[in-house]
Amino acid sequence: MDEKVLTRHFGVEGLFRIEVYRGLGGYKAVEKALKEMSPSAVLEEVKKASLRGRGGAGFPAGMKWGFVPQNVPKPRYLCVNADEGEPGTFKDRYIMSHNPHLLLEGTIIASYAVGIRSAFIYIRGEYEAVALRLEAAIAEAYKAGYLGDKILGTDFGLDVVVHRGAGAYICGEETALLESLEGKRGHPRLKPPFPASVGLFQCPTVINNVETLSNVPSIVQEGADAFIKKGLPKDGGTRVFGVSGMVKRPGIYELPLGTKLRTIIFDHAGGMKDGKELKAVIPGGMSAPILTADEIDLAMDFDSLAGAGSMLGSAAVIVIDKETSTLDVLKAVAKFYSHESCGQCTPCRIGTSWIHKIVKRLAGGEGEPDDIDTIIRLAGNIKGKTLCPLGDAAALPILSICRKFRSELEGYIPHA
């Protein structure tokens, strides 16, 4: 049995076209949901499937949908988070360009379950080609009667609009995404109120990642139990792991949740590039605290990685070899967050740029004896002191790099 949910048909020529997708059983889940199930039955099935958010935070999707009030006389919105800015992550690009109708099918079913008539796909601006492919797929879906009014002859209708971002990592954060979609700077909002009650245009809103929604058709079609069996009881289904860095075969690998990190790197991605030795791994996108080479016998699921002091995040595995200096890794991390801090919260705005300055000085051979401690102190003053998770996303990997590779980093300081 093929355990793959999302990438099963990736090899099929022209999968992005509706007739090919339908020929492989596509849009059957929409038919089943709209014609045979009530919205609440769909919601219950997704809850039962333990589908956790694939964007990074791992929040149960069904529970998120359930938070949306049904008795408010306002429109409700779905925002598909296709901003994919987390360094190391490229899985959503694959899903959208190979199988755009799968995402649309999940979007239709989710909207049906929550009573939503209008959905926006917020896609990062650089993915122009992917946005065009999505728009072509949407046009096909309208023509075939899967979008628009009275879908499949029911009373349910849905419109989908592709909205392109313009180069800002912060807009992957759900409330910054809402601000950006409203035509503003991507400054995260203070929560509560949560988007489920006060979201896009002050209306109840669901925000789900591309991969999360793309799992929904399989849950409806094959049932929650089959979905859980593909993963773990508290963490159903597969993950599309994106592997990059010093491996023989970088790329995406759809595997059951709970697959060992060692297996992903050494079996699926072909192991280290010739002559290279493993030094460290960032297991869930750049925001995830780093793991050393002897910490890779870990199951890749939300709880196991949290238990090891890191996180599964976007399941983007960045593999670092021994010849790469940890200082170069720290520099890339510090540069990224100082560039991407939105500037709203002082600890993050000042802290990330200060850390970047110190790391640049270290790299220039002019480090001072207490630099590592200063970086640790600064990162500690960002952690937990910002409106949105970007502060932690910057602080935690920096802290982990400084603590786990302290002696190597101190070697770059002239008189330490």
Next chain:
Amino acid sequence: MSPETSALLRRRIEETAARYPKKGAALLPVLHLVQQETGCISVEEEKFVAQALGLKPMKVREVVTFYTMFLRRPVGKYHLQVCSNLSCILLGAGPLLEYLQKKLGVGVGETTSDGRFTLSVVECLGACEQAPCVMVNFDYYGQLDREKIDRILEGLE
């Protein structure tokens, strides 16, 4: 902006804005539209967009300066955007950038004197499996080395 361009843009702006419950929400897609036609968003374009969407010019400025893809000055015919994030750095983005600087005779953020190439450094492009990666205008090129980037540049008109 020529009268033809502004008439064309006004029509397309109306179409775009009609897809949103509030006109102002169309600001990002509209700025993309305008930049595609005019090459950058200078003060003139800011005012034009503000007027078309019923926003204060300062609102438009706020947004243009926040998002890295909106350009306030024109760039060359080909905008080379070199990823400088971790996966690309691991696989040689640093030496690749140095090579491009030498080859084109420009620094980061500069345009060649013939106006053909602008060299920029960007954060993660979401193509880490193709590291090191460069975006030329909107096209992605991956697994680059000196020979490959030479061939790509030669292939551009």
